[in-house]
Amino acid sequence: QKEVEQDPGPLSVPEGAIVSLNCTYSNSAFQYFMWYRQYSRKGPELLMYTYSSGNKEDGRFTAQVDKSSKYISLFIRDSQPSDSATYLCATKGTAGNKLTFGGGTRVLVKP
Amino acid sequence: DSGVTQTPKHLITATGQRVTLRCSPRSGDLSVYWYQQSLDQGLQFLIQYYNGEERAKGNILERFSAQQFPDLHSELNLSSLELGDSALYFCASSVGGGVSTDTQYFGPGTRLTVL
Numbered sequence: 001q002k003e004v005e006q007d008p009g010p011l012s013v014p015e016g017a018i019v020s021l022n023c024t025y026s027n028s029a030f031q032y033f034m035w036y037r038q039y040s041r042k043g044p045e046l047l048m049y050t051y052s053s054g055n056k057e058d059g060r061f062t063a064q065v066d067k068s069s070k071y072i073s074l075f076i077r078d079s080q081p082s083d084s085a086t087y088l089c090a091t092k093g094t095a096g097n098k099l100t101f102g103g104g105t106r107v108l109v110k111p
Numbered sequence: 112d113s114g115v116t117q118t119p120k121h122l123i124t125a126t127g128q129r130v131t132l133r134c135s136p137r138s139g140d141l142s143v144y145w146y147q148q149s150l151d152q153g154l155q156f157l158i159q160y161y162n163g164e165e166r167a168k169g170n171i172l173e174r175f176s177a178q179q180f181p182d183l184h185s186e187l188n189l190s191s192l193e194l195g196d197s198a199l200y201f202c203a204s205s206v207g208g209g210v211s212t213d214t215q216y217f218g219p220g221t222r223l224t225v226l
Contacts, residue, residue, distance in 0.1 A: 032212070036217075042219060042220070043113065043115075043217035043220050044201070044217045045113070045217070046214060046216070049212075049214060096159075096167050096209050097142065097159060097166075097208070097209055097213055097215065098159065098167050098169060099144075099156060099215060100156070103153040104153065104154075
């Protein structure tokens, strides 16, 4: 079993809809949580970075962390075709900077 | 553009060969990380260098090695290549060496194809 699980999708939504993505993790040592966006054939780009349970909002993006359930989520409001990409969740512990990634969810926003 | 550069963009080679991938970190970043992304394994951490010294090691094969030079650029050497080594190889950089809030910025990657 992988340390970070993520539904691979694809997740197809109409333009303007809310995109809901989530990951579960198994290692209690993970304390920092990130969401990266990766367009085809490009490098991952950091979207959100959180380190406590609760919500963090940045524009159309909201990251949610529930450490008691080991569950992290990303919501994208008013989705646009340009949001079509693969979204990767990533985690790390307090010792060191090694990132452990989920497998990524492919999102397709249809005009 | 993250500010991390990687060369070459694409590399096609044969089994048994050796290749070198190069990465230049963002200006001011002292840490360089190497990751491998394949369809079956996803994005996996290989190794980290901080200011020229190896800082952390992940699932890196013995056939693979890396180093970071005094100008902070890094090279990942892959030898005795196998078909299964075909993947995207990403370099990332960050300011610190182990600060938990450190953000990693990824380069555009090198696509390696082993025939």
